[in-house]
Amino acid sequence: MQILARQCVTADGYVTTPDGWPPQVIDPAHGPGSHGVREFVAGCEAVLMGRTTFEPALTAGRGRT
Template sequence: MRIKTHLGVSVDGFISSADGRPALLSVPTFDSGVSHGHPEFIADCGAVVMGRNTFEPAVGASHWPWPDLQVFVLTSRPLPAGTPSHVVSAAKPAELLDLMRKADFEGDVHLVGGQQTVAAFRGIGALDVLGVVTLPILLGGGTCLTTAASDPQHLRLESTRTFPDGAVEHIYSVAAPIG
C-alpha cells in the first residue's frame, strides 16, 4: 500500500483559489474524474484518505464520489450525520495510517484533499508519491501546496506527461527529508 496524491496546482503554486475553490475547477476544460490522468491514477487505488473539509461536502452530494473505494477521514470531530457506516475516521494521522494498514482493501490510497492533510501524512513519513498536475492558469492567490513552516523534502521524478489543454503531470516518489 502506497499513499499518493494527484493534485492540481496553478503555475503560480496554488492548489486552491483565495475563496477555497480547488485549482482544477478553475480550468475550463476540467472534467471531474476524467481529466488530467485521473482514471489511470485512481485505477490502482483501493482507498481514499482525506481531511474533514474535503469529506463533508460528499455526505450531502447527489452521488457518493467513492462508490468502490474504502474511505478514511482524518478528523478530531465525530463524522456528520448521513456518513456511510463503512467510513473510518481517526484524529491522528498515525492512528489513521494504522487503520488503513489493517483494513481489507487492495491497492494504493489516494490522498484527496488539501494542504493540511498532505502535511499531516508528510509529517509522519507516510506520503509515498506526490502527483502534481501543473495547470495552465495563474490564480494570483490562494492556498499553497505546502505550509510556510514545511520541512524541505527531496523528491525523485518518476514520470512526466503533457495533456491537450497544456497541463503537465509530474509524478514524484518522496525521498528522504532534507537536513
C-alpha cells in the same frame, strides 16, 4: 506497501481555490472530464483528503451519469 500521490497546484502555488475546490474543477480551460482523477482513484485502496475538499465532494456529481 506502495504510496501514490496526486496533487494539483496552480501556477501561483495554490493547491485549492479560496472555496476549497481543486483548481482544475473550476478552471474553464480544463474543459469537462475527470482529468485522470477517477482512473487514479480506481487504483487506490484508500483516499486521503482534507475536510474542505471532502464535504463538497459528497454531493458533487450526484445526478450525473
